[in-house]
Amino acid sequence: QKEVEQNSGPLSVPEGAIASLNCTYSDRGSQSFFWYRQYSGKSPELIMSIYSNGDKEDGRFTAQLNKASQYVSLLIRDSQPSDSATYLCAVNEAYNFNKFYFGSGTKLNVKP
Amino acid sequence: DAGITQSPRYKITETGRQVTLMCHQTWSHSYMFWYRQDLGHGLRLIYYSAAADITDKGEVPDGYVVSRSKTENFPLTLESATRSQTSVYFCASRASGGAGNEQFFGPGTRLTVL
Numbered sequence: 001q002k003e004v005e006q007n008s009g010p011l012s013v014p015e016g017a018i019a020s021l022n023c024t025y026s027d028r029g030s031q032s033f034f035w036y037r038q039y040s041g042k043s044p045e046l047i048m049s050i051y052s053n054g055d056k057e058d059g060r061f062t063a064q065l066n067k068a069s070q071y072v073s074l075l076i077r078d079s080q081p082s083d084s085a086t087y088l089c090a091v092n093e094a095y096n097f098n099k100f101y102f103g104s105g106t107k108l109n110v111k112p
Numbered sequence: 113d114a115g116i117t118q119s120p121r122y123k124i125t126e127t128g129r130q131v132t133l134m135c136h137q138t139w140s141h142s143y144m145f146w147y148r149q150d151l152g153h154g155l156r157l158i159y160y161s162a163a164a165d166i167t168d169k170g171e172v173p174d175g176y177v178v179s180r181s182k183t184e185n186f187p188l189t190l191e192s193a194t195r196s197q198t199s200v201y202f203c204a205s206r207a208s209g210g211a212g213n214e215q216f217f218g219p220g221t222r223l224t225v226l
Contacts, residue, residue: 044217098160098162098206101157101171102154103154
């Protein structure tokens with residue numbers, strides 16, 4: 001059974017702060033990593049994808065990947081109340097880019 | 113309008129009944145997926161399809177049947193619904209099977225089995 005672990009939260013940060021979301025995974029052969037944002041009652045939407053060790057930045061979002069530690073994180077800089085949502089980490093099954101395992105998500109609250 | 117749609121959006125049924133959830137995408141994406149989302153479990157893959165007439169099991173396929181006779185449609189059938197199948201079901205599609213392609217999700221179907 002492949003596992004993707006996330007702290008369920010809620011993670012509360014003040015507006016303008018950096019929010020740090022973490023995810024660990026069990027399948028050492030995983031190669032594709034995604035962060036999705038899901039507002040309450042809505043479907044997930046992709047924020048970031050990362051495939052190589054290191055950092056990947058896109059606007060206020062930075063994804064970090066460490067395959068040796070089987071760890072992927074998402075940093076949100078200058079957090080806004082509109083960032084309040086549940087963030088899902090998704091990891092592919094080794095050698096199968098069509099089977100993804102999702103974490104149960106971290107709920108982020110950004111307080112004005 | 114283009115995109116991925118699901119119907120119905122809400123469904124209440126009784127234990128033992130057959131239920132079919134529909135998924136339609138207008139992008140001609142090769143890959144389509146069915147997930148269920150339950151509190152505390154995140155999204156779990158039920159079935160996926162790489163093309164018309166090609167389907168494969170995901171993490172939790174028991175109690176579900178899928179078919180894909182046309183590229184744009186991927187219905188999910190619960191042959192004999194059980195209470196444990198009460199969940200929110202999301203359909204998704206993806207252009208191709210490579211590492212970098214994004215999955216796009218439909219709006220979801222909230223299914224309640226009484």
